[in-house]
Amino acid sequence: MIVSLIVAMDSNRGIGKNNDLMWHLPADMNFFKETTKNQIVVMGRKNYDSIPEKYRPLPNRLNVILTRNKDFKAENCLVFNSLNDCLDHFKDEKERKVFIIGGGEIYKMALESKCLSEMYITYVAGIFDADTFFPEFDKREWKIQVLDEQSIDEKHGYSFVIRHYLKR
Numbered sequence: 001m002i003v004s005l006i007v008a009m010d011s012n013r014g015i016g017k018n019n020d021l022m023w024h025l026p027a028d029m030n031f032f033k034e035t036t037k038n039q040i041v042v043m044g045r046k047n048y049d050s051i052p053e054k055y056r057p058l059p060n061r062l063n064v065i066l067t068r069n070k071d072f073k074a075e076n077c078l079v080f081n082s083l084n085d086c087l088d089h090f091k092d093e094k095e096r097k098v099f100i101i102g103g104g105e106i107y108k109m110a111l112e113s114k115c116l117s118e119m120y121i122t123y124v125a126g127i128f129d130a131d132t133f134f135p136e137f138d139k140r141e142w143k144i145q146v147l148d149e150q151s152i153d154e155k156h157g158y159s160f161v162i163r164h165y166l167k168r
């Protein structure tokens with residue numbers, strides 16, 4: 001099992017506000033879509049709630065929701081009451097990666113659990129009025145490579161850099 005994480009954050013590590021994203025960056029959205037396509041995506045219940053009903057479950061990937069609510073159900077999604085239970089369920093998975101796709105609480109839990117093999121981090125050049133943040137982590141534990149860069153253009157109000165982090 002390979003456990004990956006994918007996130008986009010601003011210059012203050014902000015990732016969201018009022019249970020929503022803070023930018024519209026089609027090239028990054030496309031990167032997320034292509035990178036997680038046909039994989040398993042694991043999200044917190046609030047992240048799941050934040051996805052408009054018509055777009056969820058996210059198509060062409062197995063959607064997994066983490067909640068403490070034992071009665072929670074969502075159509076065509078798997079639900080677990082802890083990250084450990086979720087990772088245990090997929091421990092023999094060979095074909096697909098398990099992608100941690102947020103939000104803040106789930107990212108924190110995944111980083112602390114040391115389960116991650118790699119991370120894809122989009123650094124958006126801007127400061128937004130976020131209420132949810134990506135945790136600090138020790139960069140020395142990771143080999144870092146730039147994957148892509150996007151300048152400001154008619155479709156992108158902010159520039160960004162995508163970096164790949166591979167666990168040393």
Ligand SMILES: NC(=O)c1ccc[n+]([C@@H]2O[C@H](COP(=O)([O-])OP(=O)(O)OC[C@H]3O[C@@H](n4cnc5c(N)ncnc54)[C@H](OP(=O)(O)O)[C@@H]3O)[C@@H](O)[C@H]2O)c1
Pocket residue numbers: 006007008009014015016017018019020021043044045046047048050066067068069080081082083101102103104105106107109132
């Ligand atoms: N920029 C990005 O890349 C990105 C990506 C994803 C999300 N976001 C943003 O992040 C924000 C949402 O993040 P958030 O931190 O508020 O919420 P979240 O991490 O999406 O979800 C939190 C919920 O997860 C469940 N949970 C947390 N810890 C758990 C545990 N130990 N065991 C079982 N379930 C657990 C709980 O659900 P219950 O309350 O149901 O028990 C909790 O309320 C939104 O603004 C969203 O737009 C940004």
